[in-house]
Amino acid sequence: MRHTRLWTAFGAVIVFSFAVLGWFGVEIYRKAPPIPDRVVVASEGRTLFTGQDIRDGQNVWQSLGGQEVGSIWGHGAYVAPDWSADWLHREATWILDVWARDEKGTTFDDLPAPDRASLIERLKAEMRTNTYDPRTGAITVSPLRARAIEEVSRHYTALFGADPAMAELRDAYAIPAETLRDPERQRLMNAFFFWAAWACATERPGATITYSNNWPSEPLIGNTPSGALVVWSVVSFVLLLAGIGALAWYFAAQRHRPEKEPEYPTRDPLLGLQATPSMRATRKYFWVVAALVVVQIGLGAVSAHYGVEGSGFYGIPLDQWLPYAVTRTWHVQLGIFWIATAWLATGLFIAPAVGGHEPKYQRAGVNFLFVCLLVIVVGSLAGQWFGVRQKLGFEANFWFGHQGYEYVDLGRFWQIFLLVGLFLWLFLIGRAMWPAFKKGGESKHLLALFLIASAAIALFYAAGLMWGRQTNLAMAEYWRWWVVHLWVEGFFEVFATVVIAFLFARMGLLRIATATTAVLFSTILFLSGGIIGTFHHLYFTGTPTSVLALGATFSALEVVPLVLIGFEAYENLTLSRARPWVAAYKWPIYFFVAVAFWNLVGAGLFGFFINPPIALYYMQGLNTTPVHGHTALFGVYGMLGIGLMLFCLKGLSTHRVWRTGALSFAFWAINIGLALMVLLSLLPLGLLQTWASVEHGMWYARSAEFLQTPRMDTLRWLRVVGDTIFAAGALALGWFVLGLKTGWSLRAEGDPGLPLERRPFVIGPPSEKEV
Secondary structure, eight states: OOHHHHHHHHHHHHHHOOOOHHHHHHHHHHHSOOSSSSEEEETTTOOOEEEHHHHHHHHHHHHHTTTGGGGETTTESSSSBBBHHHHHEEEEEEEHHHHHHHHSOOGGGOHHHHHHHHHHHHHHHHHHSOOETTTTTTEEEEEHHHHHHHHHHHHHHHTTTOGGGGGGHHHHTTTOOTOOOOOOHHHHHHHHHHHHHHHSBBBOOTTTTTTTTTTOOOOOTBOOOOOOHHHHHHHHHHHHHHHHHHHHHHHHHHHOOOOOOOOOOOOGGGGGGGOOOOHHHTTTHHHHHHHHHHHHHHHHHHHHHTTTTTBBTTTTTTTTSSOOOHHHHHHHHHHHHHHHHHHOOOHHHHHHHTSSSOOOTHHHHHHHHHHHHHHHHHHHHHHHHHHTTOSSSSHHHHSSSBOOTOEEEEEHHHOOOOHHHHHHHHHHHHHHHHHHHHHTTTTTHHHHHHHHHHHHHHGGGGGGSSSSSSOOOHHHHHHHIIIIIIIIIIIHHHHHHHHHHHHHHHSSSSSSSHHHHHHHHHHHHHHHHHTTGGGGGTTTSOOOHHHHHHHHHHHHHHGGEEEEEEHHHHHHHTTTTTTTTGGHHHHHHHHHHHHHHHHHIIIHHHHHOOOOOOOOOTTTSHHHHHHHHIIIIIIIIIHHHHHHHHHHHHHHTTTEEEEOOHHHHHHHHHHHHHHHIIIIIHHHHHHHHHHHHHHHHHHHTSSHHTTTTTHHHHHHHHHHHHHHOOOOOOHHHHHHHHHHHHHHEEEEEEEESSOOBBBBOOOOOOTTOOO
């Protein structure tokens, strides 16, 4: 009965949440910042840019690496500026200085306070007034503002070109000389930058806030937090406390309900597991995972070094071959690739074991999928290099090169290829598990959840196909966060919870009924806030205030289930000591414990640290974001991927004893290194930037003037401490996995116990012989 109620609640959450997400997606489409047909100069009739210029300029920006080179509307990389905030400030200060020189004969900064205040009021009227006419499709600008646009355009043309006067600034931004060699491409990108800044400065029709909800912080034009932003931030704090209180009450009530303690097996139930040919075929997936972990972390170190030496790597002019845009893109993409590969391989390993038989051609399917994944990884990375090096046209870049959107940078062809691969994976695990599902029994609910989570992983990646080459950036961001938030942070979480429950239930460490109830309840809690909580990424991306309200409310609820994650960590740690034989799985379980820890710290504490609208208003696009990104993405999903990899590798060699010295070092070095990376460098950098953003504006917090000071330089160098320890742990992990193939990670003797009878990997209580 309780499972029926939980399934009903699960279905209700899914239907309601996606109805809200879809409804307000239509609102975002209707109220997105308009792309005009023309930008014209008042009284002159001269056209500065056309709508096609802006759209093509967006494609130029994407081909350079897009969100991997600086950011737009706060989303992207952190070395170069946020181009929308930077353009806005440069345009505003140029106009103010012209007025000051023409009327007072001095610079704006040298004027008395009353005169400065007067000019600022004039500037607000100049820049915040919406001159877009939907009837003509034109944005009208004054002749003075047209001159300002042309002046800022010259600055960016010199910056992305080869002007020697810009060499120092290019080095600070990690942008190579002649990044854009084609003058026409430079002009088009300037058109897009103008439009992105215009949306940040121009008030919505009938409102007193801009299209970007007054982001970025820019006192010169009156971009300050709106009343709605402050109110909904307070509401999010209250809802968080209320949710924590309700969950604590529920948890306390459940603790008093008597429940039979599980009878832990006296022997390892997996000793009797007979690995099928397709299960053995997953080994190579895990070898690739270990290799990609090492390569990804190496690229991360290179990308971090670009923050202190923007044109090279310890004197080597690396930017001539591998510019920052490429190394950061590969760093991000490889992280997604190896984590997803570990999870896909785990599904392929578990499915035939659960089903109890090997479907025909299953091994061939596993091998074919492996080849496909290799082609996708190599092909997409090569395409991104060609795109950033400006060797592809707009359409070729969109299909095979660099789409410019963080986490979904790969070209559309590779996206489609990967989506097909995910559905092939779903087919392979579905056909292998289906016999077990048809048998029914107590494990049917857990099997159903596993199949639903697997289907969601395949289905929700399809959201990455919903934007086109020249889709309005506001809508492209809406769909991108479906992939990044719903796919990575949403249904990956469900899949992870189900898989861990599967493994512990089969090992006899959890009762199947308890595991099913816990997984369903956790899934309902997480998705209740997590699906609509997607909107907290979209506060300032050209969305209406209603999106801000929903994002603030439901993102607070996302954190609620994480406050009790410490109990999960404690229970996992306790299970690792349940019986002597469990010691063989100590390190996979320890990585599961690390998942719980970083879920609380990275996703919970550091996530809510930046999620309330008032916090994100000042922090979006600063180093507070990678604090959350590293601790949540690697800390949660990366640690889980490693734990699942180790569990499966152990399942493939249950009768061999591991030498775990290297693995022990890897675990502690990776976790300690990740903590030091954040505490010594990223978090202090982010907090100092936040202070600068509050006092001076977003443009200043991201400027070379602020970031290239000795104090900030020292903080960036301090990252070497954590990165080095972290990298040493990754190398030790790769060494250990390689040693499972070569033999140095295995002891000569086998398991001292006699093997049990061979039996399927059924989910359920252990047999009498196992207890």
